[in-house]
Amino acid sequence: MTTKRSGFKSVETKYMEERESLIRSLGKLDRRMFLKVSAAAAGAALGQGLVTPHSFQPVKVAYGQTGGQKGGFRFAYISDSHLYERKLNDRFVNALLRAVDDVNAMDPQPDFVFYGGDLAQLGQPKELELGAQILKNLKAPMRIMVGEHDWYFDLGEKWRELFGPPQYSFDHKGVHCVVLNSVVEKDFWTARKLSPMDRMKTVAGLDNGVQSPFSVGDEGRAWLQKDLAKVPATTPLIVFSHSPLYKLYKPWNFWTDDAEQVQALLRKFQNVTVFHGHTHQVLTNRIGNISFHGFLSTAWPWPYAPEGLPELTVQMGRPDPFNPQDGCGDGSVQVLAAGLADKVYNLWNRNPVTVRASYLTSRGNKDKPANAVLTSF
Numbered sequence: 017m018t019t020k021r022s023g024f025k026s027v028e029t030k031y032m033e034e035r036e037s038l039i040r041s042l043g044k045l046d047r048r049m050f051l052k053v054s055a056a057a058a059g060a061a062l063g064q065g066l067v068t069p070h071s072f073q074p075v076k077v078a079y080g081q082t083g084g085q086k087g088g089f090r091f092a093y094i095s096d097s098h099l100y101e102r103k104l105n106d107r108f109v110n111a112l113l114r115a116v117d118d119v120n121a122m123d124p125q126p127d128f129v130f131y132g133g134d135l136a137q138l139g140q141p142k143e144l145e146l147g148a149q150i151l152k153n154l155k156a157p158m159r160i161m162v163g164e165h166d167w168y169f170d171l172g173e174k175w176r177e178l179f180g181p182p183q184y185s186f187d188h189k190g191v192h193c194v195v196l197n198s199v200v201e202k203d204f205w206t207a208r209k210l211s212p213m214d215r216m217k218t219v220a221g222l223d224n225g226v227q228s229p230f231s232v233g234d235e236g237r238a239w240l241q242k243d244l245a246k247v248p249a250t251t252p253l254i255v256f257s258h259s260p261l262y263k264l265y266k267p268w269n270f271w272t273d274d275a276e277q278v279q280a281l282l283r284k285f286q287n288v289t290v291f292h293g294h295t296h297q298v299l300t301n302r303i304g305n306i307s308f309h310g311f312l313s314t315a316w317p318w319p320y321a322p323e324g325l326p327e328l329t330v331q332m333g334r335p336d337p338f339n340p341q342d343g344c345g346d347g348s349v350q351v352l353a354a355g356l357a358d359k360v361y362n363l364w365n366r367n368p369v370t371v372r373a374s375y376l377t378s379r380g381n382k383d384k385p386a387n388a389v390l391t392s393f
Contacts, residue, residue, distance in 0.1 A: 095314070109150070254290075279303065342365070
């Protein structure tokens with residue numbers, strides 16, 4: 017005998033209904049709809065038991081101090097969301113929605129938001145369009161750079177249509193900012209007769225030994241040299257690159273093959289700060305006159321490379337097996353008047369970690385950050 021329970025819906029049914037509602041809503045995501053979808057996503061995630069109840073509430077970001085210097089500015093960052101087409105995966109969509117919420121809740125608003133690359137997972141036009149649709153709900157102006165996951169399906173065709181050229185520069189409050197395409201690879205696909213998707217999946221993999229290392233490349237370095245020729249050496253300089261502009265671990269392409277040549281072009285400047293995505297973790301380094309900071313990912317944290325950590329890295333204790341967003345997050349940067357930067361890692365569900373410029377310039381002797389710790393309950 018079947019017992020009819022009119023009006024009863026299981027947790028699973030409610031979750032699937034809310035998920036379908038979220039997916040349908042993403043197709044017409046203006047600012048008003050974004051707020052509704054964001055709330056729905058929170059409910060869907062709760063139903064699935066994926067995240068803690070406060071995941072979609074604004075996260076208060078601890079802002080870096082200016083160290084007594086006048087001037088400077090602040091920007092927020094979001095990076096490495098690795099979106100799949102929405103019919104396949106909504107977990108990473110939810111994470112990007114959360115990051116946009118975080119940044120929109122900042123008061124005062126940052127001067128701009130920088131997106132650090134790998135918006136898409138497999139470079140599919142629908143993945144990139146979905147990301148662009150969500151990011152347009154940021155209140156502050158957005159700057160963006162390309163990652164390898166955005167590029168190697170169609171070699172940047174869709175990217176250029178949505179976001180413009182992959183290399184550009186701009187000046188902001190006395191600081192010269194450069195955005196580099198650092199994920200240039202030598203052609204490994206033509207001789208092997210790989211399809212666009214095979215090429216994309218090869219680049220997206222680790223330890224495959226087929227793809228070439230990332231580089232800025234001859235053309236990119238020539239562009240950088242020409243761009244910097246007009247900038248006085250006393251001007252503070254910020255460089256954004258997806259891969260780190262040093263050599264960390266080649267099998268995972270945590271690596272830029274012509275890093276030394278790029279660093280040589282930056283050597284004439286008194287203060288240079290490089291921000292990069294790709295490595296999905298708290299990562300700090302200083303080589304000569306250049307301070308390096310890695311961005312957090314909203315999708316997943318990579319483990320630290322097995323060949324050691326870069327100097328001055330603040331190691332996170334992870335992972336928490338009960339929290340799929342452990343080690344993920346977004347953050348903000350206080351750019352000081354001299355062009356150096358205090359970096360805030362806004363680790364979701366943990367205490368924020370601030371890495372001050374003085375920590376790097378003192379070679380770790382001052383202002384050592386505390387390791388990120390799990391909150392207790």
